[in-house]
Amino acid sequence: MDKYDVLNVLIFVVIPVISVSVFFFMKRKLLWIAPLLSIMLAFVVYAVTLEPSIIKAFSNNEWRGFLLLALLMQFGIAVLLTAVGYLLAHILKRKNK
Numbered sequence: 001m002d003k004y005d006v007l008n009v010l011i012f013v014v015i016p017v018i019s020v021s022v023f024f025f026m027k028r029k030l031l032w033i034a035p036l037l038s039i040m041l042a043f044v045v046y047a048v049t050l051e052p053s054i055i056k057a058f059s060n061n062e063w064r065g066f067l068l069l070a071l072l073m074q075f076g077i078a079v080l081l082t083a084v085g086y087l088l089a090h091i092l093k094r095k096n097k
Contacts, residue, residue, distance in 0.1 A: 007049055011042050011070065016078040024085045031085050035078035042074045 019038040023031045046067065058064055 003049075007045070011045060011074055012077055015041050015045070016074065016081050019078065020081040020085050024089065028085075028089050031082055031089070034082050034085070035075055038078035039071055039075045042071060046070070 016034075016038045019034045019041065020031070023034045023037075058067075
């Protein structure tokens with residue numbers, strides 16, 4: 001597996017699932033924070049893995065566009081998982097009544 005394959009799996013799967021799961025099981029009222037936390041963690045992971053070139057990424061329009069697109073896609077995935085989390089919480093709440 002390539003370094004960038006692992007990075008993509010981490011950014012687009014692991015981080016959103018973990019951030020939504022943590023807020024789902026800890027404090028469901030704060031579930032709306034999960035996409036924000038997820039996008040911040042994704043940016044940190046990109047900054048750490050692309051450390052020498054992260055400064056170049058912001059100076060180069062192509063890299064800046066890629067980074068923005070990747071973060072927006074990651075945010076969309078996190079929002080979708082958050083919506084599923086809210087739906088699941090609603091179903092669990094109804095079941096308990």
